[in-house]
Amino acid sequence: MVNVDEFADELRANAGKISQRQCATYVRKALAAGGANTDAHPAEAKNYGSLLARNGYSIVPIDEPERFIPKKGDIVVFQPAKGGNKAGHIQGYDGKNWVSDFVQTGFWPGPVYRRERPSYVVYRP
Template sequence: MALDVEKYTAHLRTHAAHRSQRKCARRVREALEAGGGKTKGHPVDAKDWGPTLLRMGFREIHVEDSTKFIFMKGDIVVLQPYQGGNPSGHIAAYDGKIWISDFKQRDFWSGQGYRNNKPSHVFYRP
């Protein structure tokens, strides 16, 4: 994978809003492309990004306890939808300090609905 994690995470930071714009998959894709990632054939919905990330050279990482796990710059989380939430799910990336999608998040859950429901999710590392 020829992904420049510095360019990718810098793009995330400079294009992040203060609140969700409901464009997480688009913003993460644009950041990956800014870092040289090849996203051809990418999905539209955030929940479907796992296979694309694997094809790009990311690997799935097992996180038993996310409160104690040390995430690395460039890590990505793909969250599945929960009942009553956005049917597209969510995707966000870690810039080395915070989780960012189309906005600067408090944590990887991105919102109270995800925090409360804790839907299925997978972490990926470049």
């Protein structure tokens, strides 16, 4: 089981002010800091579901992200948005903000994701 406090601390400690296009790397490092086994991790953010499942995460069904109340340690795996990164996106909730390789302003990581609303899955430890 992942220690969500250590996960959140690592996310915050490494987050930049803007995206560095390294969301999977930063979230993976935070998972490892929280005690997750990240061996044989996928290269692309969109493929992190199986790694999360192996580390005790469960899928949380949500219909409306604007009404969803996240918990510290939650992780969202996004499929690619048209015009976005082909690797998709991954982000974690630190108890206050959604964070990937930067502190985001909300659930959607940027304007392309807000506009396109690609499919995503929320995972909870």
